[in-house]
Amino acid sequence: MRIHSTRALAVATASLLTLGLAACGGTSKGDETGGAGPASTAQADPNAALKEGLKIAFLPKQLNNPYSDVLAGGGEVAVGELKGEYKLVGPNDAAASSQVSYINTLIQQQQDVIGIAANDPNAVCPSLNQARQAGIKIVSFDSDASKDCRDVFINQATTQGIGESLAKMANELAGGEGEIAILSATPNATNQNAWIKVVEAELQKPENSKLKLVKTVYGNDDDQKSFQEAQGLLQSYPNLKVIVSPTTVGIAAAARYVSSSNFKGKVAITGLGLPNQMREYVKDGTVSKFSLWVPSDIGYLAAYAGAALASGQITGAAGEKFTAGKLGEYTIAADGEIVLGPPTEFTAQNIDQFDF
C-alpha cells in the first residue's frame, strides 16, 4: 500500500512537471502586458457645468485611521458644496486585496465617482477598470493606484515642492546665513531621503550660499531617539541656528527639547509637523514656522476633480483645467497627476485655523 501511494505521488509529480515542460514556449514575463484600462476617447468640455446630485464615494486605505478620517472629511465638505451624495466605505485592515470587495460593492451601487487611496497599486486595478467600464470616474489620492486604472491622481505635494519649502523656511529662520542641521526619520526612509536631496540641491543656489548644512542625524521616527539626537546636535554645534526635521515625530521631539532648554529662542526648529502636535511650541515661541500639506484639502480636491470628471469638464488628459472650490484653479499634469500645491506654512497667526 505504501509503495502504491508513493508511486502515485511520483506519477503525479512527473505528470505535473511534464505539463510544465510541455508548456515551455508559453507565456513568460514581458511576453504580454496586462490588460490596459479603457482608453478615454471622450472630449473634455471645459465649459460644462458641474452636475448636482453626483454620488461620490471615498475608499481610504482603512477606516478609523485618524489621517484617513481627516482626508475623507475634506471630501465630505466638498461633496456638500457640490450638492452631491457623499459616502465613506472601507476595510478594517490595510491588506492589499481587502479594498476590492468594496470597489465591487460601489460598482453595484452605481456610484458616479470613487476616490481611493490604494493599499496596493495593482491589486485594485482589475476591479477599478471594471468600475470605469461601468462609467464610474476614479480619482486616486494619498496613495496612487497604477496609472492604467484611474483617471486622475491627487498628489499631495511633489518631492521638489517639499524640499524647496524646507530650504526656504531654513533660510528665513537662519536670517540668510549660518549653520543648519537636519533631524530625519530613518537612514533609509524613502520620502525623507528624497526631500533631503532636494534641500541639499537648494543649498547650492546663490541665495542659500551662506547656509551650511553641518550634519544630518536620524531619530528613527522614535520620540525618545529624536529627542536625544536633537540634544546631541545642539551640544556638538553650539552655533547651530536651525534644525530642520522633515518628519512629524522628529520636529515635535526637537521642539520639546528646545522649549525646555536654554537654547530656546536661540535655535529655530522647523520642518514638517502636525498643527495639533506643534501648537504649544508655536504659542510658547520655540517654533515660529513649519509646514505640511493640509490633509483635508486632499480629499476636498479629490471630490472636485471627481465631479469635474463626471461632469465632462475634464477627461484626465494633461493640460486640462478645472476649478476646485476654495482652492482655486488646477491644471492636470502628465499622467493624470494633479498637484495640490506647495505645502501650507503654519505660524502663530494661522495655526488655530487648523485642527489635525
Place this chain on the structure above:
Amino acid sequence: MSELRGRLASWDSAIIGVTVLVLIGASIGVENFGNSSNFTFLILDLLPIALIALPMTMIVITGEIDLSVASTLGLTSAIMGDLWNRGLTIETIMPLCVLAGALLGAVNGFLINRLGLPSLAVTIGTLALYRGLALVVLGDAAVADFPWTYTGWVTGTIGGAVPNVLIILVVLAVIAGVVLHATPFGRSLFAIGANDQAARFSGINVTRTKFWLYVVSGAVAGLAGVLWTLRYSSARADNGAGLELAVVAAVLLGGVSIFGGKGSLWGVLSGVLLLAALQNALRLQDVSGQALNIVTGVLLIASVLLPNIITGTRNALQKRRLRAAVPAQSS
C-alpha cells in the same frame, strides 16, 4: 446512531435552509444583490475560502486541524511572483506552485503523523514559518505584471453570468463530495474522527490517511494561491493573511464538529456561501466593516451553541422518557 444521524441531517438542512433564505431575502430586499455581476463578485470573494474548506472539512472530520493554509497560500503566491520575475513561463509556474503547496502540506503531515505532534501546535508553527518564508522569498515587493490571458480569465465569466472560476470550484467540490460521502476512504475519515484507536484496530491506516489529507490541503492552498495572485494581479507575501480563520469559521458553521467524526461537505459549502452572501449583502447596505465582523462572530458562536443546546434538550427529554418507561415495564 440513527439519533446522531438525525441530528446531523437536521443541522445540515438547517444551515442550507438559512442560506437559501438569506439568498432569497437579499435578492428581494437588497438592491443590486441579485444581478449577475454581483454573483460573479460573490463567487470570486468566496472562492479561496470554499476551495480550502474542501480538504479542511476532511481534516476537521478526522479530529485534526490545519491552520497553516493561509500562509501556504501566501508563500505560493510569493513563489509565483519570484519565479515569474526569473522568467519562467506562467504555464510552468502554476503547476509548480500547486506542487510547492503539496510539499508544504507534506511537511505538516510529516510532523503531525510521523512524529506524532499535535496538529494545532504544528500548524500554528507553520502558519508563522510559511508566512516568514514568503517574506524571505519576495520581501515587501509586489509582482504585478501577470499576463492578461490568465488574470482576465480568473475574473471573467461565461456569457456574463457564470464566473469561470466557478467551474474549478464545482469540479473540485464534486470530487471532494464523492470521496468524503461515497467511498470507503471517506467513511474511514469519519471512523478516525470518532475514535482513531478503534479505526486503527479495524484496519485503517490512520497515519497515512491523515498524512495525505495534509498533502491535499497544501496542494489546494497552493492552487488557491495561484488563483488569488491572478485575481488581484498581485503576488505578495501578505496575500491571504487571516484567511485560515474564515475557512475554519465556515467549516464549523457548516456543522462539522471540531472534535471530529461529524459533518458534511454540503453543510460546509452552505456555511461558506452563507457567510459570503451575508457580508456581500450587508456591504451593499453600507454596513461598516466592524459590524460585518460582529455578524460573523455571532453566527459562529450560534453555530457551536445551537447544536449543543439541541443535543442537551434532546438528551434530557430522552432521560425523562426512559425514567417514565422503566416503572411501566416492571409492573
